[in-house]
Amino acid sequence: MHMNKVISCSKAVEMIPDGATIMVGGFMGVGSPHRLIDEMVRQGRKNLTIMANDTAFEDIGIGKLVAAKMIRKLITSHIGLNPETQRQVIEGEIEAELCPQGTLAERIRAGGFGLGGILTPTGIGTVVAEGKQIMEVDGKQFLLEKPLTADFALIAAHRSDYRGNLEYSLTARNFNSIMATAGRTVIVEPEHIVPTGVIPPDAVATPFVCVHHIIGRA
Amino acid sequence: MDDKILIAKRVALELKSGSLVNLGIGLPTLVPRYLPSDMEVYFQSENGIIGMASVPGPGMEEPSLTDAGGGFVGAIPGAASIDSCFSFGLIRGGHLDLTILGGLEVDEQGRLANWMVPGSRLPGMGGAMDLVTGAKRVIVAMSHTAKGQPKIKKQCSLPLTSVRRINLIVTEMAVIEPTDEGLVLREAAPGVKIEEITAATEADLIVPAHVPEMQVDPALPGDLFYLGGTSRSH
Numbered sequence: 016m017h018m019n020k021v022i023s024c025s026k027a028v029e030m031i032p033d034g035a036t037i038m039v040g041g042f043m044g045v046g047s048p049h050r051l052i053d054e055m056v057r058q059g060r061k062n063l064t065i066m067a068n069d070t071a072f073e074d075i076g077i078g079k080l081v082a083a084k085m086i087r088k089l090i091t092s093h094i095g096l097n098p099e100t101q102r103q104v105i106e107g108e109i110e111a112e113l114c115p116q117g118t119l120a121e122r123i124r125a126g127g128f129g130l131g132g133i134l135t136p137t138g139i140g141t142v143v144a145e146g147k148q149i150m151e152v153d154g155k156q157f158l159l160e161k162p163l164t165a166d167f168a169l170i171a172a173h174r175s176d177y178r179g180n181l182e183y184s185l186t187a188r189n190f191n192s193i194m195a196t197a198g199r200t201v202i203v204e205p206e207h208i209v210p211t212g213v214i215p216p217d218a219v220a221t222p223f224v225c226v227h228h229i230i231g232r233a
Numbered sequence: 234m235d236d237k238i239l240i241a242k243r244v245a246l247e248l249k250s251g252s253l254v255n256l257g258i259g260l261p262t263l264v265p266r267y268l269p270s271d272m273e274v275y276f277q278s279e280n281g282i283i284g285m286a287s288v289p290g291p292g293m294e295e296p297s298l299t300d301a302g303g304g305f306v307g308a309i310p311g312a313a314s315i316d317s318c319f320s321f322g323l324i325r326g327g328h329l330d331l332t333i334l335g336g337l338e339v340d341e342q343g344r345l346a347n348w349m350v351p352g353s354r355l356p357g358m359g360g361a362m363d364l365v366t367g368a369k370r371v372i373v374a375m376s377h378t379a380k381g382q383p384k385i386k387k388q389c390s391l392p393l394t395s396v397r398r399i400n401l402i403v404t405e406m407a408v409i410e411p412t413d414e415g416l417v418l419r420e421a422a423p424g425v426k427i428e429e430i431t432a433a434t435e436a437d438l439i440v441p442a443h444v445p446e447m448q449v450d451p452a453l454p455g456d457l458f459y460l461g462g463t464s465r466s467h
Contacts, residue, residue: 093359
């Protein structure tokens with residue numbers, strides 16, 4: 016009746032080559048796809064470009080990709096609670112583009128929704144505005160921030176149904192529902208997989224058409 | 234009284250019933266402890282919740298319900314969870330009444346720097362640039378000096394968080410309001426002389442003829458309400 020999207024964690028990670036650009040959901044490790052991250056570390060990848068809100072803690076979530084020195088470039092808003100990320104950035108091992116959190120979310124949304132960018136007042140008059148176009152709309156100044164897309168979006172959800180309709184839980188949603196629109200291949204790691212129909216249409220936060228692969232139970 | 238508690242108690246007096254408030258990491262998370270118990274304030278956490286509260290009790294932590302530092306929190310009845318676009322839409326779109334943030338420096342024009350120290354500390358701006366740019370009111374809660382050096386300066390030496398003028402600075406020595414005319418000394422902390430404040434401040438301060446003493450209740454217990462989990466969610 017419909018395509019089976021369920022694959023194993025190891026098969027999913029095998030699709031990801033060295034040098035890939037990857038969005039990873041989560042906020043300080045909450046709502047991150049932890050099994051996928053662990054499997055990436057196990058298989059080993061290098062020269063990755065990671066787009067994520069933060070790099071969590073040294074031993075948690077995206078922090079594990081940092082610790083394993085798998086990242087070449089990072090587009091993120093906050094690395095303050097991960098001293099190892101700060102060290103690698105300051106010593107030039109990782110190229111970091113620091114982006115205000117609301118701007119990062121909107122750039123990903125723009126990428127996923129086919130927009131040419133967003134106009135935000137955030138960053139005007141600061142180092143964030145350097146080299147960027149300033150546009151005036153009705154007498155107010157805005158910064159043009161360009162869209163972001165990625166080869167892969169690795170996201171976590173509370174529940175997926177068999178088709179890949181997703182439901183999130185509380186603050187574990189954060190960037191996940193936005194990144195689900197902006198990855199060319201979207202892989203979801205749900206806590207539960209439920210029969211199609213269990214998640215009512217009004218509760219679906221990410222519709223199944225955005226999801227390419229569902230990580231099955233181990 | 235401990236400096237941080239003094240600052241938190243004074244900032245708590247600025248909160249209004251029915252308002253939506255965002256708290257930065259660190260000192261600002263102490264503020265809700267000192268709110269009157271009958272005051273209803275709604276806390277937004279930028280990781281995606283409106284109506285954040287303290288964890289109701291030991292063993293009731295939920296791994297998917299955390300603050301922006303990744304610590305466990307609870308939620309009030311009627312709380313709502315939102316994604317990061319919605320969260321920052323509220324912040325930039327004029328729906329957030331107040332944000333309380335820590336600071337590294339504030340300049341004479343009331344501009345805040347609080348997100349990096351070039352060459353040594355690179356935490357990133359997180360949500361701070363959006364918060365300072367978009368919140369209706371911005372209060373900076375910080376120590377007056379760092380290692381004996383003034384943090385309220387003629388010009389910020391650190392990269393700015395926003396060019397927007399913040400609304401109030403609360404330190405363990407003083408309450409200072411940035412205005413069109415400059416930084417106005419509004420209150421002095423108990424036992425602190427005006428000369429001590431001006432000596433600890435690099436920026437010029439406008440000192441009115443009468444500077445009242447900061448009014449905080451030393452007896453306020455501070456265990457009514459606690460936000461900002463000490464334990465991590467992992």
